[in-house]
Amino acid sequence: MNATAATTAARAVQATKVYGSGDNAVHALAGVDVAFGRGEFTCIMGPSGSGKSTLMHCMAGLDSLTSGQVFVGDLEVSSLDEQGLTNLRRDRMGFIFQAFNLVPTLSAEENIVLPLRLAGRSRDDDWFGRVVDTVGLTERLDHRPSELSGGQQQRVAVARALASQPEMIFADEPTGNLDSSTGTEILTFMRHAVDVFDQTIVMVTHDPYAAAYAHRVVFLSDGMIVDEMRDPDGDRVLDRMKQFGK
Amino acid sequence: MASKDQSPASRLRLSDVVRVGASGPRARKTRTALSALGISIGIAALVGVLGLSESSKSALLDEISALGTNLLTVEAGGGIGAGDGELPETALASAARIPTVTSASAVWNVDADVYQNEYIPEGETGAINVVAADVDLVHTLRGDVADGRFFDETTAPYPTAVVGSVAAERYGIRDLDTPTYVFIGDDYVEVVGILEEFPLAADLDRSVILSQQAASTFFDADDSPSTVFVRVLDGTIDETRDVLPGNTDPENPEEVTVSRPSDALEAQAAADDALTTLFLGLGAVALLVGGIGIANVMVIAVIERRGEIGLRRALGATQAHIRRQFVTEAIILSVLGGIGGVAIGVAATFVYASSQDWRVIIPQEAAFGGLVGAVAIGAIAGLYPAMRAAKLAPTEALRA
Numbered sequence: 001m002n003a004t005a006a007t008t009a010a011r012a013v014q015a016t017k018v019y020g021s022g023d024n025a026v027h028a029l030a031g032v033d034v035a036f037g038r039g040e041f042t043c044i045m046g047p048s049g050s051g052k053s054t055l056m057h058c059m060a061g062l063d064s065l066t067s068g069q070v071f072v073g074d075l076e077v078s079s080l081d082e083q084g085l086t087n088l089r090r091d092r093m094g095f096i097f098q099a100f101n102l103v104p105t106l107s108a109e110e111n112i113v114l115p116l117r118l119a120g121r122s123r124d125d126d127w128f129g130r131v132v133d134t135v136g137l138t139e140r141l142d143h144r145p146s147e148l149s150g151g152q153q154q155r156v157a158v159a160r161a162l163a164s165q166p167e168m169i170f171a172d173e174p175t176g177n178l179d180s181s182t183g184t185e186i187l188t189f190m191r192h193a194v195d196v197f198d199q200t201i202v203m204v205t206h207d208p209y210a211a212a213y214a215h216r217v218v219f220l221s222d223g224m225i226v227d228e229m230r231d232p233d234g235d236r237v238l239d240r241m242k243q244f245g246k
Numbered sequence: 247m248a249s250k251d252q253s254p255a256s257r258l259r260l261s262d263v264v265r266v267g268a269s270g271p272r273a274r275k276t277r278t279a280l281s282a283l284g285i286s287i288g289i290a291a292l293v294g295v296l297g298l299s300e301s302s303k304s305a306l307l308d309e310i311s312a313l314g315t316n317l318l319t320v321e322a323g324g325g326i327g328a329g330d331g332e333l334p335e336t337a338l339a340s341a342a343r344i345p346t347v348t349s350a351s352a353v354w355n356v357d358a359d360v361y362q363n364e365y366i367p368e369g370e371t372g373a374i375n376v377v378a379a380d381v382d383l384v385h386t387l388r389g390d391v392a393d394g395r396f397f398d399e400t401t402a403p404y405p406t407a408v409v410g411s412v413a414a415e416r417y418g419i420r421d422l423d424t425p426t427y428v429f430i431g432d433d434y435v436e437v438v439g440i441l442e443e444f445p446l447a448a449d450l451d452r453s454v455i456l457s458q459q460a461a462s463t464f465f466d467a468d469d470s471p472s473t474v475f476v477r478v479l480d481g482t483i484d485e486t487r488d489v490l491p492g493n494t495d496p497e498n499p500e501e502v503t504v505s506r507p508s509d510a511l512e513a514q515a516a517a518d519d520a521l522t523t524l525f526l527g528l529g530a531v532a533l534l535v536g537g538i539g540i541a542n543v544m545v546i547a548v549i550e551r552r553g554e555i556g557l558r559r560a561l562g563a564t565q566a567h568i569r570r571q572f573v574t575e576a577i578i579l580s581v582l583g584g585i586g587g588v589a590i591g592v593a594a595t596f597v598y599a600s601s602q603d604w605r606v607i608i609p610q611e612a613a614f615g616g617l618v619g620a621v622a623i624g625a626i627a628g629l630y631p632a633m634r635a636a637k638l639a640p641t642e643a644l645r646a
Contacts, residue, residue, distance in 0.1 A: 057641050060560075062560055062640045062641045062644075063639075063640075063641045082565070083564065086559070086562060086563070086564045086565075087562070089559075089560055089561065089562050089640075090561065090562020090563075091562065093560075095557075095560050095561065097557075097644065099553065101553055101554075101556075101557040101644065102557075103269070103554050103557065103558075104273060104554070105269035105270060105272065105273035106269060114558075114561060115561040115562055117262065118558065118561055118562045118563050118567065119562055160561075
């Protein structure tokens with residue numbers, strides 16, 4: 001809820017991810033140690049190819065590490081099998097993607113409750129109403145994704161991530177496909193979810209001004225954490241990013 | 247927070263599977279219709295062919311049983327002997343005396359031409375000939391009189407004629423409300439009856455028939471019958487068949503040909519079977535192609551929907567869920583096709599059978615077998631695409 005994280009929601013210890021082998025080996029992650037505070041909005045930044053998305057995928061149980069460990073709470077993610085990872089994602093994670101990734105054949109409402117249905121959980125109507133109200137979708141629950149604007153689709157995706165009240169939400173370039181005003185709107189919702197609903201969010205982005213909505217920014221370069229910044233603002237993040245070009 | 251052990255078991259209820267599986271076909275209606283069409287055509291062919299062949303066979307069997315399979319015909323000829331090529335004059339009486347024969351009739355050739363009237367040029371008989379018959383002919387053949395009457399003992403001595411169905415049509419004789427005559431030899435003879443078709447003795451349909459008594463009195467009729475028809479007791483066909491030549495023509499039994507006209511109709515029913523098998527084979531090929539079409543569409547759907555699959559996996563769907571979703575989708579496609587196919591097959595059978603005045607028979611095996619087959623084909627066709635879908639890694643699928 002505030003700048004100082006009391007507990008850790010997830011952490012990585014010497015996380016390494018290697019693609020290919022021998023001379024062709026690419027170290028997407030080269031021994032990353034990082035922790036994400038509970039109830040905090042953390043942003044991972046870095047130039048293209050720095051390993052941001054890989055780190056997020058491994059933290060979220062979408063991908064596996066070559067070596068090292070990832071913990072969510074006390075659970076060691078890196079030791080889980082496919083079924084365990086599936087359960088982890090289903091029960092404890094929420095996702096927001098750049099390409100919205102809604103199921104085109106389901107209505108907005110069905111998309112929002114899809115994770116709950118997959119988990120065989122019944123939905124909490126109060127919570128559902130509050131989430132839908134917060135993202136302003138009450139009027140559009142019956143619409144298919146194709147009948148919604150990009151901003152509305154991403155709001156559905158945010159609502160979907162919030163609906164199951166997950167331990168953590170991972171957002172991969174959530175504003176990458178949106179114009180700046182809709183992007184601002186989505187980022188405001190996300191910050192609101194952290195401040196008001198006490199959500200934990202980890203976001204990957206290129207955009208320094210999107211990063212400004214986070215409590216903390218972690219900079220990644222060539223598969224390593226190189227810097228971090230608390231209570232960032234857009235210009236400072238932009239200045240820091242400019243140094244990667246050199 | 248719930249540990250792994252306490253988390254609720256993954257559940258995808260049947261109703262959910264069907265709903266999720268149906269969402270794809272529902273959203274892509276044209277593609278659904280087209281891919282189901284292959285199965286429809288296959289199933290429609292199977293149901294239609296089986297329905298039509300059953301309906302037509304039952305019509306034919308009805309006809310055969312109405313006409314009776316216990317009719318035998320006795321004719322001269324066929325041997326290589328020194329005989330005169332004629333049955334003896336006594337052939338009819340001899341045949342009637344056989345204990346297993348229930349009724350016997352004969353026809354005799356008459357040496358006279360028949361015309362509609364005297365103004366028709368000579369020789370243009372239109373392939374209608376004149377024969378003589380005894381009074382039991384219609385009874386023995388189980389024929390029917392369309393209008394008027396056949397000869398009986400009272401009318402037999404007088405020169406009157408009965409026309410066969412084809413002959414009546416040629417002469418334009420539809421009924422006998424006004425006195426009607428045909429020109430036989432040099433005289434007009436009154437027509438007293440019109441016959442229905444004789445399916446077991448089609449030659450008679452093209453004949454003008456005189457009573458044997460009148461024919462021999464007023465015209466030049468053969469003394470020897472050309473054909474003897476006998477009805478035998480059921481179950482004694484073979485033994486009667488064996489004794490008929492010796493009884494009807496003791497001098498030249500080898501020159502007598504005995505045949506069973508209903509055999510021809512039964513052969514027709516059997517020939518239909520061969521054709522049916524061919525069409526069933528074609529239907530099966532159509533089904534196979536339909537199944538391949540569904541597999542094809544499903545493979546495309548899986549590639550197209552990698553994003554959705556990755557998303558579902560990311561949100562907590564297991565590999566088994568994904569597999570079931572796509573197999574269900576394939577089954578739904580193919581069952582839709584199957585239902586359509588059964589409907590088309592039944593409709594086709596109904597329309598055609600009705601137009602032929604056949605009883606409409608839809609074999610239940612065909613309808614149910616068609617649907618069960620559709621489910622099986624869908625499941626098989628969906629299996630490979632579904633396994634491919636389930637194996638997609640969530641990150642890979644999301645990148646797409």
